[in-house]
Amino acid sequence: MTLTIANLSAGYGRTNVLQDVTVSNIPPGAFVGLIGPNAAGKSTLFKTIAGLITPTKGAISIAGEDVTQLGRKDRAKRVAYMPQAYGCNALLSVFESVLLALKQTTGWRVNDDNLDRVSDTLHALGLSHLANRGVADLSGGQAQMVAVAQTIVRAPDVILLDEPTSALDLHHQLSILTSVRNEMDRKKPVVMAALHDLNLAAKFCDRLVLLRDGAILADGKPEHILALPQIEETYRVLTDLERTQRNVLYVDARLAHEGTVGALHH
Amino acid sequence: MTLNVDPVALRHAYVARVSRRYGVIAAVFGLLCLSFLLDITTGPGGYSLSTVAEVLFDPMSHGARLKVIVWDYRLPVAVTAVLVGALLAVAGAQMQTILNNPLAEPFTLGVSAAASFGASLAIVLGISVIPAVGPLLVTVNAFVFALCTCGFILLATRLKGVGSETMILFGIAIFFTFSALLALMQYMASEDQIARIVFWMMGSLSRASWEKIGLGTILLCFAIPFSLYRTWPMTALRMGEATAQSMGVDVGRLRVEMLICISLLAATAVSFVGTVGFVGLVGPHIARMLVGEDQRYFVPLSALVGALVLSLTSLISKTITPGIIYPIGIITSLIGVPIFISIILSSRQERLQ
Numbered sequence: 001m002t003l004t005i006a007n008l009s010a011g012y013g014r015t016n017v018l019q020d021v022t023v024s025n026i027p028p029g030a031f032v033g034l035i036g037p038n039a040a041g042k043s044t045l046f047k048t049i050a051g052l053i054t055p056t057k058g059a060i061s062i063a064g065e066d067v068t069q070l071g072r073k074d075r076a077k078r079v080a081y082m083p084q085a086y087g088c089n090a091l092l093s094v095f096e097s098v099l100l101a102l103k104q105t106t107g108w109r110v111n112d113d114n115l116d117r118v119s120d121t122l123h124a125l126g127l128s129h130l131a132n133r134g135v136a137d138l139s140g141g142q143a144q145m146v147a148v149a150q151t152i153v154r155a156p157d158v159i160l161l162d163e164p165t166s167a168l169d170l171h172h173q174l175s176i177l178t179s180v181r182n183e184m185d186r187k188k189p190v191v192m193a194a195l196h197d198l199n200l201a202a203k204f205c206d207r208l209v210l211l212r213d214g215a216i217l218a219d220g221k222p223e224h225i226l227a228l229p230q231i232e233e234t235y236r237v238l239t240d241l242e243r244t245q246r247n248v249l250y251v252d253a254r255l256a257h258e259g260t261v262g263a264l265h266h
Numbered sequence: 267m268t269l270n271v272d273p274v275a276l277r278h279a280y281v282a283r284v285s286r287r288y289g290v291i292a293a294v295f296g297l298l299c300l301s302f303l304l305d306i307t308t309g310p311g312g313y314s315l316s317t318v319a320e321v322l323f324d325p326m327s328h329g330a331r332l333k334v335i336v337w338d339y340r341l342p343v344a345v346t347a348v349l350v351g352a353l354l355a356v357a358g359a360q361m362q363t364i365l366n367n368p369l370a371e372p373f374t375l376g377v378s379a380a381a382s383f384g385a386s387l388a389i390v391l392g393i394s395v396i397p398a399v400g401p402l403l404v405t406v407n408a409f410v411f412a413l414c415t416c417g418f419i420l421l422a423t424r425l426k427g428v429g430s431e432t433m434i435l436f437g438i439a440i441f442f443t444f445s446a447l448l449a450l451m452q453y454m455a456s457e458d459q460i461a462r463i464v465f466w467m468m469g470s471l472s473r474a475s476w477e478k479i480g481l482g483t484i485l486l487c488f489a490i491p492f493s494l495y496r497t498w499p500m501t502a503l504r505m506g507e508a509t510a511q512s513m514g515v516d517v518g519r520l521r522v523e524m525l526i527c528i529s530l531l532a533a534t535a536v537s538f539v540g541t542v543g544f545v546g547l548v549g550p551h552i553a554r555m556l557v558g559e560d561q562r563y564f565v566p567l568s569a570l571v572g573a574l575v576l577s578l579t580s581l582i583s584k585t586i587t588p589g590i591i592y593p594i595g596i597i598t599s600l601i602g603v604p605i606f607i608s609i610i611l612s613s614r615q616e617r618l619q
Contacts (some may be wrong), residue, residue, distance in 0.1 A: 024591050052511055083508045083512050088504070088506050089507060091558045092558055095276065104499065108498070
């Protein structure tokens with residue numbers, strides 16, 4: 001279902017972080033990359049869409065329905081947010097941890113359908129062999145995959161992934177994003193992921209949104225966005241956009257001479 | 267990559283694990299029944315199990331004396347041990363979950379120390395925090411102080427920047443404060459009063475009564491279903507606050523609700539038996555090792571293990587030296603401290619079975 005964010009402003013207490021953010025008409029099955037430097041407001045935007053922060057202004061609609069008025073549980077049914085990775089020392093198995101994510105928005109009793117959904121999700125993400133492992137005993141990459149499973153199992157309309165690839169090796173970075181893409185082909189949710197790696201963003205995303213200081217600088221296809229001068233300004237680097245032999249976009253970024261970087265701001 | 271087990275096998279593995287858990291719960295329940303029976307047959311009188319059983323089903327079958335011993339003394343004590351063990355263990359289990367701290371329980375957070383001070387205030391100065399309670403003065407005072415301490419803990423968790431480690435330090439501060447005030451009470455007390463305070467501080471089942479049992483049962487009948495009702499958000503909280511929140515759990519509200527529930531349980535338990543430390547630690551700890559932290563199994567099993575521990579303690583307190591009943595608080599502390607230390611030392615060494 002189509003996600004539209006219109007004129008959204010939000011923050012913590014009196015500090016306003018997001019200013020008039022509009023991202024319209026994200027169609028089902030679209031993978032949107034949210035890029036921008038640290039403290040650009042990416043997490044705040046996700047938390048606001050997920051309903052953890054109440055916006056001061058603006059609307060978030062899924063399939064034309066304004067979801068800002070929904071209660072926590074109903075909101076969680078429509079939008080699944082994966083926060084940045086935290087350690088956890090619970091004595092729960094991977095299967096149980098995915099089941100509990102599903103049970104937050106379904107009835108109290110565990111039924112056969114619940115167990116099927118958990119089993120299928122673990123299978124689809126290639127986590128079956130970890131099902132009986134304790135969540136506290138997972139490697140960083142495995143824990144991140146389980147966190148993805150916890151969001152996907154709920155079959156939401158919108159999936160928000162906050163830096164899903166941070167602290168992962170190359171294999172796990174690719175396997176997480178590939179799994180997400182496969183899932184999108186199956187169930188057609190809208191996926192938004194905050195990504196630091198512009199090359200990963202270029203490779204996996206259908207659309208990029210560049211955020212800086214809580215405002216949107218650019219929104220469009222990766223090949224357009226990554227070629228913009230704002231990318232160089234925002235990240236304070238010099239870039240060349242190329243295509244690899246397999247026709248994948250590649251951002252070649254380098255630090256400019258210090259004076260040049262400073263000059264970009266003026 | 268490792269082989270990917272098919273989904274049907276995954277389901278079966280989970281269902282098998284769940285039935286194993288019911289097995290564990292049934293086994294602990296069996297042990298509890300056994301311990302309970304042994305508890306009511308053990309005592310200075312030395313009556314056989316069959317005699318006691320006959321008195322249980324037909325109070326007057328062996329005369330009025332035996333009826334009084336079984337019905338008015340042994341049975342209330344044995345039932346109180348089971349009940350208070352369960353109350354303390356459920357309170358401990360929930361505290362550990364909401365404070366994300368495996369060391370939290372009524373004793374380590376200073377709730378027991380507050381109750382002891384409340385009791386001593388009534389014993390020594392005759393001061394009642396709630397007027398006109400009559401003979402219940404000591405119990406009511408203990409309850410009110412315990413409840414206020416839980417309220418303080420609740421407020422402290424609402425403060426910004428108070429993490430789970432800070433909570434335990436708060437507990438220690440509360441413990442020290444009330445210990446000092448208790449020492450002051452002892453200093454001011456007469457010999458007779460000191461004897462009563464010491465009795466309180468060491469924990470004792472001898473003040474058991476059917477009225478207290480009734481009240482405790484009502485509370486437990488409210489607390490366990492409520493905990494089960496909140497089982498999924500509570501389990502989610504074990505994944506971390508941020509994760510639970512992202513799954514749609516209102517963590518702040520859940521904390522307040524659970525802390526109110528826990529406060530009632532803990533305050534009731536300590537006001538019944540005095541300071542009985544570490545049952546709220548040992549019960550959940552053993553339950554966690556047996557069934558993990560899915561609260562649907564963890565909370566009921568914690569209650570059963572806590573009940574079993576205190577029931578066994580009651581039994582031990584009578585059998586060490588025939589004719590003498592030792593204070594149960596001493597025994598639970600001797601059992602509990604090694605487990606307390608082992609929890610501190612083990613940085614999650616335990617694995618799921």
